[in-house]
Amino acid sequence: MMAEYxxxxxxxxxxxxxxxxxxxxxxxxxxxxxLKEYYQxxxxxxxxxxxxxxxGAFHLSAVPSPEHYAQITPRFDGNCPLRLRDGRCxxxxxxxxxxxxxxxxxxxxxxxxxxxxxEAACANSCEQTLEMLxxxxxxxxxxxxxxxxxxxxxxxxPQGQKNDKAVRLLSLQTLQNRKExxxxxxxxxxxxxxxxxxxxxxxxxxxxxxxVPQEIPxxxxxxHDLVSLMESMDSxxxxxxxxxxxxxxxxxxxxxxxxxxxxxxAAGERLDSxxxxxxxxxxxxxxNHVFFEGFPYSDRQEDLHHAYMAxxxxxxxxxxxxxxCETKQSFVDRMARAFRMxxxxxxxWNAAVVL
Numbered sequence: 576m577m578a579e580y581x582x583x584x585x586x587x588x589x590x591x592x593x594x595x596x597x598x599x600x601x602x603x604x605x606x607x608x609x610l611k612e613y614y615q616x617x618x619x620x621x622x623x624x625x626x627x628x629x630x631g632a633f634h635l636s637a638v639p640s641p642e643h644y645a646q647i648t649p650r651f652d653g654n655c656p657l658r659l660r661d662g663r664c665x666x667x668x669x670x671x672x673x674x675x676x677x678x679x680x681x682x683x684x685x686x687x688x689x690x691x692x693x694e695a696a697c698a699n700s701c702e703q704t705l706e707m708l709x710x711x712x713x714x715x716x717x718x719x720x721x722x723x724x725x726x727x728x729x730x731x732x733p734q735g736q737k738n739d740k741a742v743r744l745l746s747l748q749t750l751q752n753r754k755e756x757x758x759x760x761x762x763x764x765x766x767x768x769x770x771x772x773x774x775x776x777x778x779x780x781x782x783x784x785x786x787v788p789q790e791i792p793x794x795x796x797x798x799h800d801l802v803s804l805m806e807s808m809d810s811x812x813x814x815x816x817x818x819x820x821x822x823x824x825x826x827x828x829x830x831x832x833x834x835x836x837x838x839x840x841a842a843g844e845r846l847d848s849x850x851x852x853x854x855x856x857x858x859x860x861x862x863n864h865v866f867f868e869g870f871p872y873s874d875r876q877e878d879l880h881h882a883y884m885a886x887x888x889x890x891x892x893x894x895x896x897x898x899x900c901e902t903k904q905s906f907v908d909r910m911a912r913a914f915r916m917x918x919x920x921x922x923x924w925n926a927a928v929v930l
Contacts, residue, residue, distance in 0.1 A: 577721060577722075577723050578693045578721070578722065579692075579693065579719055579720070579721055579722075580686070580692075580693045580694060580695040580719065580720060580721075580722050581692045581693065581694050581695075581717055581718075581719055582694065582695040582696060582717065582718060582719075582720065583696055583697075583715055583716075583717055583718075583863060583866060584711070584715060584716045584718055585697070585704070585707040585708065585711065585715075586684075586695055586696065586697065586718075586720075587718070587720055588707070589684070589697055589703065589704070589707065590703070591703065592702070592703045593662065593664075594659075594661040594662030594663040595662070596702060596703070597702060597904075597908060598702065598908065598911065598912070599654065599655075599658065599662065600682065600683050600698070600700050600701040600702070600911070600915065601655055601679070601682065602649075602653050602654055602655075602915065604915060604916075604918075604919035604920075605646050605647075605919070606646065606647045606655075606676075606678055606679065607636060607642075607643040607644070607645065607646050607647075607678065608633065608643075608644060608645050608646075608647075608676040608678070609641060609642050609643070609644055609676070609677070610639075610640075610641045610642075610644040612644075612676045612677070613633065613644050613645045616629055616632075616633075616666075616674075616676075617630070619670060619674060621666075621669055621670055622669060625657075625665055625669050625670075628656050628665065629666070631648070631656065632647055632648060632655075632656045632657055633645040633646065633647060633648060634646055634648050664679070666679075667679075681724075683697045683698035683700060683701035683704060684696070684697050684698075685697070685698065685867060686722075686724060687869075689739060689740075689869060691739065691740050692740065693722075694866075694869075695722060696863065696866050696867040697863075697867070698867060698914065698918055699860055699863060699864055699867070699910065699914040699918070700911055700914040700915040700917075700918050700919075701911065702907050702908065702911045704863070705860065705907045705910055705911055706907055708856070708859040708860060708863055709852075709856045709859065709903065709906075709907065711859060712855065714751040714753070714858075714862075715751070715859055715862050715863065717747075717866070739869075739872060742767075742768075742771050742777060742871065743865075743866075743869070743870065743871070743872075745767055745771075745777055745778075745779065746764055746767065746768070746865055746870055746871065747862060747865060747866065748779065749763050749764045749767055749779065749780070750764060750858065750862050750865065751858065751862060753858075756854070757854055757857055757858055757861070759784055761861075761887065761890060762784055762787075763780040763784065764883065764886075765883050765887075766780040766782070767779070767780050768871050768879050768880070768882075768883045769879075769880065769883075771871075771879070772878070772879040772880065794839065795835055795839060797891065797929065798891065798894075798895040800929045801888065801891055801895065801926055801929060802892070802895065804922060804925055804926060804929060805892060805913070805916060805922060842898045842899070843898070845898075846897060846898055846899075846900065849900070849901045849902075850897075850900060850901075850902075850903070850906060853897060853900075853906065856906065857890075857893065857894070857897070860893065860910060861886075861889075861890060861893075864886075864889065864914075865886070870882060870886060871883060877924065881924065881927055884926075884927035885923035885926060885927040886923070887926075887927070888922075888923050888925075888926025888927050888929060889917055889922075889923045891926070892913060892917075892922075892926065893910060893913060896909050896910070896913055897909070897910075
């Protein structure tokens with residue numbers, strides 16, 4: 576289907592790394608196929624080697640539907656049974672891209688119609704997406720391009736709301752105002768969203784922001800709660816808490832006292848020293864996430880305040896996960912792992928309750 580798409584500037588140049596990925600973006604979440612795709616794969620002409628793997632690659636969804644009929648059954652190590660040793664997809668290698676299900680063919684790319692325009696973006700759970708974002712120094716820009724791609728079922732389902740594009744552009748503009756630290760921009764975004772939700776006003780927030788006391792015991796407690804929530808929603812992320820404890824030099828329950836305060840400040844100083852560009856990186860990641868999700872709207876149909884608090888919960892988790900990262904690669908890997916959990920669970924919406 577030929578259409579003009581609005582997309583982040585990196586999108587036209589995006590290419591999957593395939594076997595070169597350190598950690599495949601399909602790892603760690605439930606990938607579904609439609610009823611039609613399921614039977615197409617079961618009857619697909621292929622080699623005996625691939626047929627053996629295809630026949631054992633799926634199980635029926637707990638509540639099968641025509642759109643989500645079956646799920647891929649991961650191997651013991653969490654990887655797709657169709658992946659080859661070199662990391663590539665065995666199905667694509669042997670039978671071509673057209674043999675893949677819609678999700679496998681397009682992910683991490685997302686194509687949607689949001690009331691006014693078609694949009695395309697890549698998920699932050701893909702390390703290639705993050706690497707491209709982190710190589711962009713200036714604020715992320717958005718471009719229009721004609722794309723030819725197969726139409727998905729949800730392409731023509733209106734997802735926009737009244738003044739959808741205007742409030743989303745205002746949200747992006749607020750987050751990209753580098754005259755202030757990112758934390759202050761995020762606070763201003765909350766006021767922008769609140770004003771729009773209450774009165775329909777669409778304007779940048781330039782008012783005074785009240786000082787926020789740096790209550791380190793409260794910050795550490797919230798961070799501990801967010802990491803615990805992450806672990807409860809994804810058992811594969813249980814290696815993160817010990818890593819964070821090592822980075823801080825604290826046990827999870829050490830949230831008060833001068834030792835905790837000193838350790839927290841020292842960890843922040845180490846991060847700033849090791850990765851001086853991490854503020855820009857975090858901005859690019861948040862901006863891409865906001866565009867990808869359609870913030871402040873979403874498929875979950877929550878109110879705008881809850882959507883804003885969910886974004887704050889995501890940002891708070893990313894900040895604590897960044898501590899202990901000493902290289903650009905380790906930063907990318909940890910952020911990608913986090914988004915594989917965030918994008919395929921209700922973490923952000925539950926995090927809003929924690930905050």
